[in-house]
Amino acid sequence: MTFAHPSQPASYSWEATSEAVAERYGLPVESIARFDLNTVTAPSEVAERAVRAGRFEVPISEYPPSDYRRLVAAAAARYGCDPAELLVGAGADEILDLVGKAFIPPGGRAIVPTPSYAMFGVVTSQRGATVVAVPRRPAGEGFALDGPAIRHAAARDGGADLIWLCDPNNPTALSEPEGSLARLLDELAADATMSDRRAPVVVLDEAYAEFVDRSQADLRFRYPRLVVVRTLSKAYALAGLRVGFALARPAVIEEIAVYRPPGSVSVVSIAVGEAVLLDDTVAPGAVARLGEERQRFAAGLTAAGWSVLPSMTNFLLVDLGSPARAADVTEGLLRQGLVPRTFPAEHPLAAYLRLTVRDREQDDRLIAAAQALAAR
Template sequence: MLERLARQTVRDLDPYEWEASSEVVAARHGLDPRDVIRFDLNTSPFPPAAWDRAMEAARLERIPNEYFDTAYAELSSLIAPYCGVGEDQLVIGAGADEILDVLTKTFLDNGDAAVISVPTYSMYAICARQLGATVRAVPLGAEFALDVDAVLAAAEGAKLIFVCNPNSPTGNPADPAAINRLIAAAPCMVAIDEAYAEFHGWSAIPLVAAHPNLIIVRTMSKGFGLAGMRLGWGVAQPEVAAMMNRVRPPNSVSVVTARVAAAALRDLAGMRAHVAAIVAEREPFAAALRGAGAHVYPSVTNFLLTRWPDPATAQAVYSWLEGRGLVVRNFARHPLIPGHLRITVRSAEENARFLATLAARPVAVGTV
């Protein structure tokens, strides 16, 4: 029956893939789930300082039985000045993933084309394909640079270009001049996913004023340390935001999320201190990983893409770490970046545990 009733695009879809959950990893290796550390999801080890206070305030409000303000007015009033835009330029939702879903639903019909640069975050292709759109995948250039000419050539007749900046899983930023040229020359909408902007310290949001084809996607899952709360937003010109707001579900942000996110947005200094602590860890962590035999690519994010001598070694390193409760993103058999692992930069203590565990891996002479 499913064969007959489920949509063809869904039956054909390669869904999003995660590493095993902390519970599964713990059960597999006889560990306590609380001792499993996620080095695979590029999340922050630091919840916002206002977390406890905001949760308590939300509890005292005692309004779980009522729908929350579907305009998200309090959040809008805080996000708009944070981004330097008007409130009418925002589309707020449950994480960047919902904004990606909303923007593909706004612009892509069955048979339309979207352009991505690969390797990149897999949700762009998944969102597009769910709608029956085709995905034109353009390889990133040398050192994972955005190939603007190739993207523009592929964008002929397409409706949407996705750019992940800084890119995941590679960790590098696009050259601002390349971004400018792409937006100006694109014959269609350009969505720039800036999930890691707090670490990078650069954003294309100032370009929105001049470009009606530009949409920026942001999240509180990374720099703000609120992945579990689910809060993200899009920034575009008011007409574009209004079009996207037609599509967004009215109530996907919970009252608890909204209260906690608002408290975090009122403490930007706290967020910046957490980001600075992670950024300060990045180079020493990268240097230690190089010492352990990995090639580590430059990163402006809170994660490091690492290359191991071959896929078997990458898989062995992955398994060794997983067996000790340290989960990294496994690209050992990835078609474009075989032999790679992506590793989140976490707190000094967690990174130290990671490095000590890695150093304890028995290695045969002549290999790493």
């Protein structure tokens, strides 16, 4: 377990922009393919129709209704919860930020099972709090959460304020075994009761839930301080729309809502978000297409000699054996205009690359590049 004491807040780091890659390698910018952002290619026809129809609740000269009521109603129907259990944000990222503001005090402590989504550490650090990194189990054990280590960290130093969980987890692409999160939450609640402290808030980021067709949002009824995070950026193929949700018990939502800005989600986003959430085919259709393409992409990379880990999500983790080889391969891919997600030298996945499953044409370019690099 490592403790990082904040001096200056951490910030999110992106891969190079398409323009920067194009300029550096002398390529047309249209030829750059992004494998780093975990998006799903091509919005659904339902979304495109809603944009074209242009029937927004209020003209775009006006602010969106303050309660985002149409979007909330559609999300409540889709996620099977009460509207009072939802809070809308400009993507899951804004929700993570608001949750951090509500529940991580300056000088506090938040637990991040690592590796996981980079924003958990960033938000914690920006709150002037300490990131308590708890390593996950090794790749051979599916990078599963280390329950005893999380409980231990949560109990130390007067108790952690918050625990960031992600299932399925980015960047390890796998989901926790059935029942393990419920068990962990029960244990955390019991530990807190025994030592007479408040149980930590637990954030369960379910950005990729549709890909495993499982949400564990019902755990909020046994662990009332659970905040589940959902988004339209992944299975709904609408990352550019910027719509995400917190799903939690009404009292918890009220605590988060204090930090909500007046109108961070646009009237266009409300209309399109409502349309896709009310449609039964959008997410399942994207997930089915993705499943087939993921298998084809993984098989192609494996045939090129790469070690591709199992994935339940819309991205693959590739083990290149060493950080030097990962850097070499990254350079080779960038030369072809293919942008992978890399991990810095100190990261537990420094020897890996993360690759979003794209469409057939882009994936074939990456497979061809992998073959060429293997042949070198």
